[in-house]
Amino acid sequence: MQKIVLTILALLFSHQAMAISNIESERPGFPEEGWGGHVEIGLDGETGNSREETYTGAAKVTYRKNNDILLGIVEREYGSTRDVKDTDESFVHGRWIHVLTPRWAYEGFIQWEENEFDNLVSRSLVGGGGRYVVAQQEKIFDLSVGMGAFREKEVLDLGTYEETNWTWRLNTFTVYKHRLNEQIVISATAYYQPSTDDFGNFRTLLDAALSVRITDQLDLKVHYKVEHDSEPARNLDADPPIDNYETNTEYKTSLVYNF
Numbered sequence: 001m002q003k004i005v006l007t008i009l010a011l012l013f014s015h016q017a018m019a020i021s022n023i024e025s026e027r028p029g030f031p032e033e034g035w036g037g038h039v040e041i042g043l044d045g046e047t048g049n050s051r052e053e054t055y056t057g058a059a060k061v062t063y064r065k066n067n068d069i070l071l072g073i074v075e076r077e078y079g080s081t082r083d084v085k086d087t088d089e090s091f092v093h094g095r096w097i098h099v100l101t102p103r104w105a106y107e108g109f110i111q112w113e114e115n116e117f118d119n120l121v122s123r124s125l126v127g128g129g130g131r132y133v134v135a136q137q138e139k140i141f142d143l144s145v146g147m148g149a150f151r152e153k154e155v156l157d158l159g160t161y162e163e164t165n166w167t168w169r170l171n172t173f174t175v176y177k178h179r180l181n182e183q184i185v186i187s188a189t190a191y192y193q194p195s196t197d198d199f200g201n202f203r204t205l206l207d208a209a210l211s212v213r214i215t216d217q218l219d220l221k222v223h224y225k226v227e228h229d230s231e232p233a234r235n236l237d238a239d240p241p242i243d244n245y246e247t248n249t250e251y252k253t254s255l256v257y258n259f
Helices: 002-011
Strands: 034-046 052-065 068-081 084-099 104-115 120-137 141-157 162-179 184-194 202-213 218-229 247-258
Touching: 052 247, 120 162
Parallel strands: none
Antiparallel strands: 034 052, 034 247, 052 068, 068 084, 084 104, 104 120, 120 141, 141 162, 162 184, 184 202, 202 218, 218 247
């Protein structure tokens, strides 16, 4: 029974709230009693005719005591093209998780983020929910689903004015994780987050990841995600006009040091 419960704990390490951010790609396993975590660093660049630089950094800290887990995450990304800044975003997340049974758990979370090039001055939220383990084979694969809700405050810089929106959103997700061998883990996560006032106002995310173990403490991680926002920042009266894409894709490679 204890092994089953601890396996479920590993499934619970996820951002289930908007940005929509995701750390479901982490290696299966459960945290030891006390403190743990990892540091993640990424660097992409080009020189010559194209001069591009992008720096990413993230840190996660966990604390487990019996069936309760505290989780804190900080992420930062900055980039430029030909010395002109074109990426500037930050993310902070805190979560409390409690395991009820071998299949059920509940949690509460708070979050804050900003993204200059999405015209996002800030997005802060607080919420909670539950998770159910549909199927699993210990240390091989896990399939989980979950549902919850959060209260969101979003502030957008629309050029000629700032817009503030308060919204209740549902938070539904499905997660599949599979260990191919001792070195390689793959995962796929899908989120759907509609507004409770208007289901036509929604955000979705499909996030796929591959993690390769290099040493006992060092992993190479590759992410690819597709994110959709049905109501992105838009103000055609601004100069220049603001008309952000509804769908965006991103891929990223990084090194992860586990401690």
